[in-house]
Amino acid sequence: MLLAPQSIRDGKMGMDLLQSCMDYHIGSIGTPLVAVILFLFSFSTFLGILFYARSNVAFLFGDKMKAQDAYKILALIMMFVGGIAQYLFVWELGDLGVALMTVFNIIAIVPMSKIALDSLDDYEEIYIKNNKTVLLEKE
Numbered sequence: 001m002l003l004a005p006q007s008i009r010d011g012k013m014g015m016d017l018l019q020s021c022m023d024y025h026i027g028s029i030g031t032p033l034v035a036v037i038l039f040l041f042s043f044s045t046f047l048g049i050l051f052y053a054r055s056n057v058a059f060l061f062g063d064k065m066k067a068q069d070a071y072k073i074l075a076l077i078m079m080f081v082g083g084i085a086q087y088l089f090v091w092e093l094g095d096l097g098v099a100l101m102t103v104f105n106i107i108a109i110v111p112m113s114k115i116a117l118d119s120l121d122d123y124e125e126i127y128i129k130n131n132k133t134v135l136l137e138k139e
């Protein structure tokens with residue numbers, strides 16, 4: 001985008017700017033290429049988030065069909081809204097989802113921090129012990 005002439009960039013923002021610049025640099029394949037890349041990125045991201053959220057639903061509510069069905073319906077509604085809503089609204093929903101995941105993860109991680117640090121200490125002791133043994137065997 002920085003290397004495209006000002007006449008290509010004037011009055012454009014967001015996806016229009018990116019597609020125009022790609023058309024300028026690599027020809028008429030630029031717009032379809034950006035569309036395919038955007039589709040693949042958003043689809044793989046959506047699948048990853050669905051898997052992560054499904055695991056959380058199963059952990060919180062058990063692997064019960066009612067909870068999983070409610071989650072699937074909510075995911076379909078969100079996918080539909082994401083397809084028809086303005087992209088700023090979709091980004092704000094995504095940011096809200098990441099913020100909520102962060103808050104819930106911190107709430108879960110802080111009480112478990114002592115266990116994690118104890119496990120790290122155990123691992124380091126075993127690692128140092130094994131490396132000393134390996135070094136002694138090499139001599």
